[in-house]
Amino acid sequence: FNSSSYGASNGSDSKKLRVEEAPPSRVLHIRKLPNEASETEVIALGLPFGKVTNILTLKGKNQAFLEMGTEETAITMVNYYSTVTPHIRNVPVFIQYSNHKELKTDAGNQRTQAVLQAVSAVQSGGSPSSDVQEALAAASSPVLRIIIDNMFYPVTLDVLQQIFSKFGTVMKIITFTKNNQFQALLQFSDPVNAQQAKLALDGQNIYNSCCTLRIDFSKLVNLNVKYNNDKSRDYTRPELPAGDGQPSIDPSVAAAFSKDSNSLLGKIPGALNPLSAAAAAAAAAGRVALAGQTGSSGVLLVSNLNEEVSNTPAHTHTLYGDVQRVKILYNKKDSALIQMSDGNQAQLAMSHLNGQKMYGKIIRVTLSKHQTVALPRDGLDDQGLTKDYANSPLHRFKKPGSKNFQNIFPPSATLHLSNVPQDVTEDDLRLLFSNAGGTVKAFKFFQDRKMALIQMSTVEEAIQALIDLHNYNMGGSQHLRVSFSKSTI
Numbered sequence: 001f002n003s004s005s006y007g008a009s010n011g012s013d014s015k016k017l018r019v020e021e022a023p024p025s026r027v028l029h030i031r032k033l034p035n036e037a038s039e040t041e042v043i044a045l046g047l048p049f050g051k052v053t054n055i056l057t058l059k060g061k062n063q064a065f066l067e068m069g070t071e072e073t074a075i076t077m078v079n080y081y082s083t084v085t086p087h088i089r090n091v092p093v094f095i096q097y098s099n100h101k102e103l104k105t106d107a108g109n110q111r112t113q114a115v116l117q118a119v120s121a122v123q124s125g126g127s128p129s130s131d132v133q134e135a136l137a138a139a140s141s142p143v144l145r146i147i148i149d150n151m152f153y154p155v156t157l158d159v160l161q162q163i164f165s166k167f168g169t170v171m172k173i174i175t176f177t178k179n180n181q182f183q184a185l186l187q188f189s190d191p192v193n194a195q196q197a198k199l200a201l202d203g204q205n206i207y208n209s210c211c212t213l214r215i216d217f218s219k220l221v222n223l224n225v226k227y228n229n230d231k232s233r234d235y236t237r238p239e240l241p242a243g244d245g246q247p248s249i250d251p252s253v254a255a256a257f258s259k260d261s262n263s264l265l266g267k268i269p270g271a272l273n274p275l276s277a278a279a280a281a282a283a284a285a286g287r288v289a290l291a292g293q294t295g296s297s298g299v300l301l302v303s304n305l306n307e308e309v310s311n312t313p314a315h316t317h318t319l320y321g322d323v324q325r326v327k328i329l330y331n332k333k334d335s336a337l338i339q340m341s342d343g344n345q346a347q348l349a350m351s352h353l354n355g356q357k358m359y360g361k362i363i364r365v366t367l368s369k370h371q372t373v374a375l376p377r378d379g380l381d382d383q384g385l386t387k388d389y390a391n392s393p394l395h396r397f398k399k400p401g402s403k404n405f406q407n408i409f410p411p412s413a414t415l416h417l418s419n420v421p422q423d424v425t426e427d428d429l430r431l432l433f434s435n436a437g438g439t440v441k442a443f444k445f446f447q448d449r450k451m452a453l454i455q456m457s458t459v460e461e462a463i464q465a466l467i468d469l470h471n472y473n474m475g476g477s478q479h480l481r482v483s484f485s486k487s488t489i
Contacts, residue, residue, distance in 0.1 A: 172186070
């Protein structure tokens with residue numbers, strides 16, 4: 001393309017340093033670029049404001065022209081940068097309207113077109129959710145820093161590679177635990193891919209209702225990987241050693257994930273949707289037998305229950321989903337079928353409750369081969385063994401995206417109480433929970449006193465207190481809400 005006409009008409013502009021020269025235009029003139037600035041970095045300046053339709057860089061002059069999709073987006077961008085100085089590679093750059101109304105460059109300039117296409121693909125998938133400044137802060141780095149919140153299922157290096165490779169070539173990954181949180185650094189071959197992955201994946205869940213991705217650009221531009229094992233991997237150097245005492249990734253786990261690849265993150269964006277992959281993840285942690293279970297059934301078989309306490313099944317499972325129906329087995333009264341709203345909730349309940357002690361007995365929870373729990377036929381008395389909870393007030397997860405999904409934790413001795421009436425004291429609550437048959441070890445009100453943490457002496461006591469006291473009427477139609485807490489007092 002002929003860049004001389006662009007250079008000539010604007011070369012003089014750059015000497016005057018007055019921004020009012022040209023009237024608003026969707027073409028912006030960017031000056032004082034650092035020598036090594038790439039087209040991608042210049043495009044990143046415009047990305048948060050809307051579609052970028054063309055770019056022309058004048059390498060020798062440290063200038064570029066950026067064409068936005070509409071004049072409005074260009075005006076928004078210029079106004080924003082008049083208050084916040086844009087930087088590329090820590091160098092301040094200057095932006096003003098150009099005298100050109102559009103950029104005419106050769107369509108033959110394939111690289112530019114490829115860069116723009118990659119960027120517009122991201123944009124059609126949704127505009128950047130994060131704050132404009134954040135999107136601009138380090139958009140030039142090919143390295144992402146990933147933190148995983150609500151990690152109820154193990155997330156492995158291979159799962160991350162599988163998710164992120166949908167956006168470009170993943171070259172290196174390092175995983176580590178910091179402040180009790182699983183984190184990773186992941187390097188793409190190109191910063192554009194890192195930008196795309198961040199836009200599409202930040203805030204998404206890997207498994208339904210848990211394992212939320214929090215993604216930022218890293219200040220590092222290159223990762224140094226010494227070992228290929230289940231903590232770090234350099235895909236460009238397969239010959240690296242596994243390192244001292246670090247197993248290379250277990251082939252059976254890798255197989256479990258690859259076998260499940262159609263459900264594992266098959267559809268992005270949206271919830272990343274592999275709860276059958278949760279079966280694989282839980283298997284990796286040794287929690288569930290992976291006997292071809294795809295997790296599609298919402299029905300659980302719970303056995304070794306304490307027969308004298310018949311309300312146990314329904315109440316414990318309100319924690320991990322909404323129980324629809326419960327059937328205690330006629331010939332085997334210590335077992336029950338429990339139908340959840342869907343397979344994901346069943347999977348969650350199974351992984352958290354299997355092997356827990358309830359009313360003195362260790363319960364077993366597995367997925368049932370039944371797809372539903374049948375209600376008794378009209379007029380047939382089944383001695384109250386089948387109960388329908390479809391309209392139960394105990395349901396916590398009716399609203400899609402409900403906050404309750406973010407507060408699902410494994411059974412623990414510490415319980416979180418909410419909806420506490422203003423006039424209820426610490427002594428009232430301690431007494432209530434002691435009467436449920438346990439010993440209260442510690443108690444703490446939150447600042448607004450509507451919520452509190454209460455610690456029982458064992459997990460079993462906490463489970464029992466939760467079963468007895470969730471939805472307990474505290475008077476004046478205020479019902480206490482009880483769930484397991486991840487905090488301790």
